[in-house]
Amino acid sequence: MLGQYNTPINEEMTSALALSAPVNGQHRPFFCIGSYDYVASEIQPSVGRVTLLTAYTGGKQQTKTHSVEVAVLHQIKVPGCVYALKFVDGKIIAAVESSVGLSSYFCVR
Numbered sequence: 001m002l003g004q005y006n007t008p009i010n011e012e013m014t015s016a017l018a019l020s021a022p023v024n025g026q027h028r029p030f031f032c033i034g035s036y037d038y039v040a041s042e043i044q045p046s047v048g049r050v051t052l053l054t055a056y057t058g059g060k061q062q063t064k065t066h067s068v069e070v071a072v073l074h075q076i077k078v079p080g081c082v083y084a085l086k087f088v089d090g091k092i093i094a095a096v097e098s099s100v101g102l103s104s105y106f107c108v109r
Helices: none
Strands: 011-023 026-037 048-056 069-078 082-088 091-096 099-102
Touching (some): 011 082, 011 091
Antiparallel strands (some): 011 026, 026 048, 082 091
8 A cells, every 4th residue: 555544433435536637737646535424323424525635755654554645635524425526627526415516625727
């Protein structure tokens, strides 16, 4: 395993997206994770998250088992479970419950 990202307790990952976008003229790797907060008493999840991550080498926390540092760039709460993620025209689109949402917080340019 090159790097690792751990979700908080009771947060379940439900979707993932790998993408590349230019930053200062160079393409950089990004990862986007969709998740929801598990609450045993809920029939349907009421809170989820879209998390934008990046990975890079040369971080302070390199170990013998992890040569890549994974860092959270941004998170946004959403009203339910994130079932799917898609990258279109520099924007990350999330399918949350039965709707599709586009957030300007995640424009990658």
